[in-house]
Amino acid sequence: MNDYPTFPPPDSNPYESTQPLPPASAAAPEAGAPPVPTSPPTLPRRGRAGFAAAVVGASLLVGGAAGVGGAAAWNAYDDEPAASSTVSPTDTATSEVVSTPDSDAPAGSVEEVAATVLPSVVKLDVSGAPDELTGSTEGGSGSGIILSSDGQILTNAHVAELAGEDGEITVSFNDGTKASAKVLGSDPLTDTAVIQAEGVSGLTPATIGKSGNLDVGEQVVAIGSPFGLESTVTSGIVSALDRPVDVGSDGQGNNTTYPAIQTDAAINPGNSGGPLVDMNGNVVGINSSIRTASSEIVQEQSGSIGLGFAIPIDAVLPIVEQLAAGETPTHARLGITVSDVANATGAEVVEGALIGKISDGSAAGSAGLEDGDVITKIDDRMISSADGLVATIRSYRPGDKVEVTYVRDGETSTTTLTLDSDADQAAS
Numbered sequence: 001m002n003d004y005p006t007f008p009p010p011d012s013n014p015y016e017s018t019q020p021l022p023p024a025s026a027a028a029p030e031a032g033a034p035p036v037p038t039s040p041p042t043l044p045r046r047g048r049a050g051f052a053a054a055v056v057g058a059s060l061l062v063g064g065a066a067g068v069g070g071a072a073a074w075n076a077y078d079d080e081p082a083a084s085s086t087v088s089p090t091d092t093a094t095s096e097v098v099s100t101p102d103s104d105a106p107a108g109s110v111e112e113v114a115a116t117v118l119p120s121v122v123k124l125d126v127s128g129a130p131d132e133l134t135g136s137t138e139g140g141s142g143s144g145i146i147l148s149s150d151g152q153i154l155t156n157a158h159v160a161e162l163a164g165e166d167g168e169i170t171v172s173f174n175d176g177t178k179a180s181a182k183v184l185g186s187d188p189l190t191d192t193a194v195i196q197a198e199g200v201s202g203l204t205p206a207t208i209g210k211s212g213n214l215d216v217g218e219q220v221v222a223i224g225s226p227f228g229l230e231s232t233v234t235s236g237i238v239s240a241l242d243r244p245v246d247v248g249s250d251g252q253g254n255n256t257t258y259p260a261i262q263t264d265a266a267i268n269p270g271n272s273g274g275p276l277v278d279m280n281g282n283v284v285g286i287n288s289s290i291r292t293a294s295s296e297i298v299q300e301q302s303g304s305i306g307l308g309f310a311i312p313i314d315a316v317l318p319i320v321e322q323l324a325a326g327e328t329p330t331h332a333r334l335g336i337t338v339s340d341v342a343n344a345t346g347a348e349v350v351e352g353a354l355i356g357k358i359s360d361g362s363a364a365g366s367a368g369l370e371d372g373d374v375i376t377k378i379d380d381r382m383i384s385s386a387d388g389l390v391a392t393i394r395s396y397r398p399g400d401k402v403e404v405t406y407v408r409d410g411e412t413s414t415t416t417l418t419l420d421s422d423a424d425q426a427a428s
Contacts, residue, residue, distance in 0.1 A: 108279050113221045114233045116281035119174045120146045120206035121223045121274055123230035124159060124181075124195075129166035139167065143224035143274030144195070145206050145283060151179070151197030152324055155273030156288050157186045160193035171197045172230055185323030189331060190316045190394065191247065191256050191288055193273075194323040206275060209282025211261060211312035214238050222265040222287055222308070224274025236265030236306075244387040245309050247289050258316075259391040260309035261285045267308030276310040285310030315395040332396040332419040335362020338386040341374050350407050352376040353389035367417035369406060376412070377405035393419065 105111035127139030142159030146152075153171065160183050163169050169181040179197040186193040197203075214220075218238045226232050240262035247256050261276060267287050276285035291307035319329045341354035352374040358365045369375075375383050378392045379402055396402060398421030405414045 110219075110221055110233065110235045110279075113277060113279060113281045114223070117206065117221070117223055117275065117277050117283075118231055118233070119204040121174065121231070122146060122153060122197075123172040123225040123228070123270075124153075124155060124273065125170040125172070126159060126162040127168050128162060128164045137167075138162070141225055141228050141270050142272040143270065143287070144171065145273070145275045145286070146203050147194070147320075147324065148205055149201060149203045151181070151200040151203060152184070153181065153195050153197060154286065154320055155193050155195060156286065157188045157191045157193045158288075159273045160186050160195055161188075169195060171195075173200075173203070174231060184326060185329070187319050187323060187329040188256055190258060190319050190329070191311060192286065192316050192319055192323065194320060207282045208313060208317065209278055209280065209284045211284040211314045214241060214261065214278070214284055214312075216241060219279055220261075220263055220265055220284070221277050221279070222263065222267055222271060222274065222310075223277070224267075224271035224287060226266070226268035226270040228270055232271075234266040236263050238262070239264050239307075242381065242391070243309065244385060244391040245289060246387045246390075255387070255390055257387055257390040257394060258288075258311050259395050260288075261312050263308050263310060264306040265308060266304040266306070267310075268304050271308075283313055285312050286316070312395070318397055328423070330398055330421050330423045332393050332398050332400060333362075333422045334364045334389075334393060334417075335359040335420050336364045336369070338375070338389055340385045350374055350376065351384040352407065353383055353386045363417045363420045364404075367404065367415045369404070369415065370408065372408070374407045375404060376407055377403075379403050398423070 105115060122144045124142045124144050125139070126141065127137045130137050139162050140159075142155060144153040144155040144159075147154050151171075160169070163183065169183070171179045171181050173179070179200050181195045181197045184194045184196050216238050219235065220238055221233060221235045223231070223233050238261060242259040243262045245258055245260040261284070263276060265276070267290050271287045272289075274287045275283040276287055278284050287308065287310050289309045290304060291309070293305055319331075322329045335358065336355050337357045338353040339356055341350070341352055355364070355369060355371055355373045355375065358369060358371060375389055377383055378389070381392050383389045383392060396419055398419055400419050401416060402419060403414055403416050405412065407413075
């Protein structure tokens with residue numbers, strides 16, 4: 001279930017909902033990234049999706065007719081008669097029915113990973129409170145990861161927030177049972193939320209791994225409920241690491257940006273909040289957004305084109321622990337505003353995050369950074385954009401020390417600073 005050069009508007013919530021699967025005779029709903037809406041669509045683009053599906057269907061039919069017509073024309077104008085053959089009844093062969101043994105899953109296989117992780121993944125159906133005027137409700141579906149045997153579940157903030165203050169969340173477990181849930185805490189800046197399923201026990205918590213140990217090319221498995229199809233397993237590889245992903249901002253201008261794990265494992269609407277796991281069955285990421293064919297990175301309104309993004313578990317595990325404890329989440333901050341920059345100085349091109357404003361008493365100001373400096377590196381991680389800087393800082397915790405490399409008047413310098421906390425401040 002907001003994928004990143006071109007992004008959705010700040011007030012949009014792209015990777016979320018879509019319609020329940022229609023009957024076979026109905027027009028196909030428009031693809032979107034997790035979650036899947038369950039209420040009737042109102043946006044014009046929903047209609048366009050149906051039209052597009054109809055066009056595709058028509059194209060297939062026309063193509064089939066053209067193929068038949070083409071074959072008929074070839075036969076009509078071919079000068080050589082078609083060769084014929086006969087088979088003696090004694091030469092007839094029939095299909096053989098064999099017994100295929102149900103063998104155990106090979107160690108380290110997708111089959112083994114699925115068997116291990118599926119009991120720890122849930123489907124979430126979320127609906128908001130009825131509209132006072134129309135009585136209609138909005139909602140969708142997503143996925144979640146069981147954190148405790150008594151029902152604490154990790155998901156995306158953009159999944160949980162569909163319920164609003166008076167909506168409902170229904171959890172469907174792998175064994176077919178269901179339970180209601182309430183939101184314990186949500187953090188839009190990292191797109192994470194923790195909910196509590198009510199009246200449950202004996203659940204199978206997922207095993208949390210370490211996303212920092214992932215390598216590009218490593219095989220991974222995504223599990224969730226794309227388009228409401230619960231317990232769906234897809235596999236692929238890690239396509240890239242530390243990919244800056246910005247899927248929108250809050251009312252205070254703080255971006256939902258994280259250093260994503262990029263994967264080609266199929267992620268679709270409804271996968272939001274489900275786990276990305278390594279081949280040992282350990283959760284290394286939270287599936288959150290996808291890139292669309294229109295060059296947008298979104299949390300809904302699209303289908304998989306092999307460019308999916310997961311929030312690395314290392315970066316958000318402290319946030320998750322705060323949410324589960326009912327605490328207000330905190331984030332590391334430099335205390336600056338930044339924008340993209342690509343300044344040419346002779347033959348040299350400097351890429352990075354241009355400092356626009358430094359807050360009084362901030363970590364950046366105390367370390368000697370100034371307006372107009374261009375940050376090019378944090379520790380050993382290169383910074384080529386404002387999103388890259390924000391995503392990188394989000395992977396640290398308040399109080400961590402970092403080395404900042406920056407360019408001022410064509411000269412490269414470094415400084416070491418201790419990151420602030422946004423606990424008492426509106427901006428991060």
